[in-house]
Amino acid sequence: MRLKVNGEFIECRAGTVGALLVELGISAPAVAVEVNLAVVRKQDFGSFALKEGDQVEVVNFVGGG
Template identity: 55%
Template sequence: MRITLNGEPYEAKGTNVAQLLDELKIAPGRVAVEVNLSIIKKTEYESCLLREGDTVEVVNFVGGG
């Protein structure tokens, strides 16, 4: 399905947030995910279904000092 991922068109194979992160090889522990301007709780990654045309933002947390 076609979505917008971090501002770019993307053809997603997965149907939910957890599958999308797996597809992108992103560990879910250190990211925040927003779908259509709503923050998705980590406990909802499996149940949050993606739909054609959704806008998804994935933000990685990186430590520094």
């Protein structure tokens, strides 16, 4: 399935947000995910189904003032 993740088109096998994070090797303690501009709650990562062409943003905390 083709997704746009953080501005880049990627090809992935994952069908859910949780599986996508595993596939991308992202295991940071504090990530947030947005699919098509809507925030996905952490507890829904495992069940939130992705579909072809979804725009996904994966963010975490960086240093800031």
